[in-house]
Amino acid sequence: MKKILAFSLVLILGGGLGYMIYHIVRVKKQTDIANQNKQHLPDFSFFDLNDVKKGSEVVKPGAPVVIIYFNNDCEYCQREAKQLNANMHMLNGTQILMVSFNTVNDIKQYAKANQLDQYKQVTFLRDKELKFTHWFGNCSIPSVFVYNAQHQLVKEFYGEVKIEAIKALI
Amino acid sequence: MINEIKNYSTVKMFGIYCLYIIAFMYLQHLFLINDQLYYASLSNQLSYDSIDKMLAFQKKWQWLSYCAIPLLYFFKFLLISCCLLCGSIFFDAKLKFSDAFKISILSDIVFVIPVILKVVWFAFLHKQYTLEDIQHFSPLSVVNFFDPKSVSALWYYPLQSINVFEVLYIFVLGFWIYKFENKNYEKGLRLAVSTYLPGLFIWIVLVMFLTININPKI
Numbered sequence: 183m184k185k186i187l188a189f190s191l192v193l194i195l196g197g198g199l200g201y202m203i204y205h206i207v208r209v210k211k212q213t214d215i216a217n218q219n220k221q222h223l224p225d226f227s228f229f230d231l232n233d234v235k236k237g238s239e240v241v242k243p244g245a246p247v248v249i250i251y252f253n254n255d256c257e258y259c260q261r262e263a264k265q266l267n268a269n270m271h272m273l274n275g276t277q278i279l280m281v282s283f284n285t286v287n288d289i290k291q292y293a294k295a296n297q298l299d300q301y302k303q304v305t306f307l308r309d310k311e312l313k314f315t316h317w318f319g320n321c322s323i324p325s326v327f328v329y330n331a332q333h334q335l336v337k338e339f340y341g342e343v344k345i346e347a348i349k350a351l352i
Numbered sequence: 353m354i355n356e357i358k359n360y361s362t363v364k365m366f367g368i369y370c371l372y373i374i375a376f377m378y379l380q381h382l383f384l385i386n387d388q389l390y391y392a393s394l395s396n397q398l399s400y401d402s403i404d405k406m407l408a409f410q411k412k413w414q415w416l417s418y419c420a421i422p423l424l425y426f427f428k429f430l431l432i433s434c435c436l437l438c439g440s441i442f443f444d445a446k447l448k449f450s451d452a453f454k455i456s457i458l459s460d461i462v463f464v465i466p467v468i469l470k471v472v473w474f475a476f477l478h479k480q481y482t483l484e485d486i487q488h489f490s491p492l493s494v495v496n497f498f499d500p501k502s503v504s505a506l507w508y509y510p511l512q513s514i515n516v517f518e519v520l521y522i523f524v525l526g527f528w529i530y531k532f533e534n535k536n537y538e539k540g541l542r543l544a545v546s547t548y549l550p551g552l553f554i555w556i557v558l559v560m561f562l563t564i565n566i567n568p569k570i
Contacts, residue, residue, distance in 0.1 A: 185441060188438050188441045188442065191438060192438070195554060198554075199554055202558065202561040203557060205561060205564070206506075206557070206560055206561055209564045209565070210506065213564075213570055261402060319568065320564075320565075320567065320568040320570060321568045322568050339397060341397070342397075343397050343398070344397065344398055344399040344402070346399075347396060
């Protein structure tokens, strides 16, 4: 009886192990592709706040781009937005794309509460289809991707980041 | 002596070991990690205001990390005991659960050595360090053959886990199995190798599985 139990345990563990290894290999492959693709601003596709599909045509050519992936409920994202509002003058000439998987109302509330809706250089986009990681790889919330004027990735930050650190890169 | 250890209460042994671990953790915080270190290490990315808030939050909840120690170690010893018990069925050894639990506690003392080394290294020998240095400190480990910044987060833990102390741990595990089982050391070591190594392998894969799902730096 004990041996049957031990064999069953070994089989269950073997199955679990096989699944985990398969998952690691699969995700690693996807992440490697995304990591390679995001080196130049990818041809993404999100939705604007009127639910119209928007691609990388929203990006102005020849200007640095900062992409911030956020969630309205995240405290760090709120702090990031406050810092951004207080230091927007540092990012003059830089286009800022704020992308979130939140509802349109939540995104509007976030923009209004942090007074980010007053800036022409800030564009809010909705990741309705949850495809952000497909283009930008695994990320935390908030994540900040800094692209230079040639739209080459200069640096990515995971977690909150001060605006001076972004400014220093562009 | 072995009879005294065998008859000693498992709960008491576990409690004393947890107290030691908590004391070491406290010493590590006291000697190595201070506010200045956080400001120096994080100010490239975070504003001082954000670091202040983070430190306040950390200080408020630090007691929780101490409270989590008994729970984490209980699960660690439970898993190792399960591995040993499974192996004892195949090896026809008559190991009781309380013995297996005691063996895993006694063997774990090996892992206190790298913690002491860390405190001594940074407190007395390498006084200019950053938070990253502390996080990446893995004495006598394979990961030291690589540049820590070039190793992907996915591979960091597996490489870090291949170290002299893991090898020593297996020998000590074998020694205590031999002492508890009254069989020869070779048999004890064989049981330790054939149960702990697969267990460690599954654990490393589990950590990699969690890392690839959570950590963006892969």
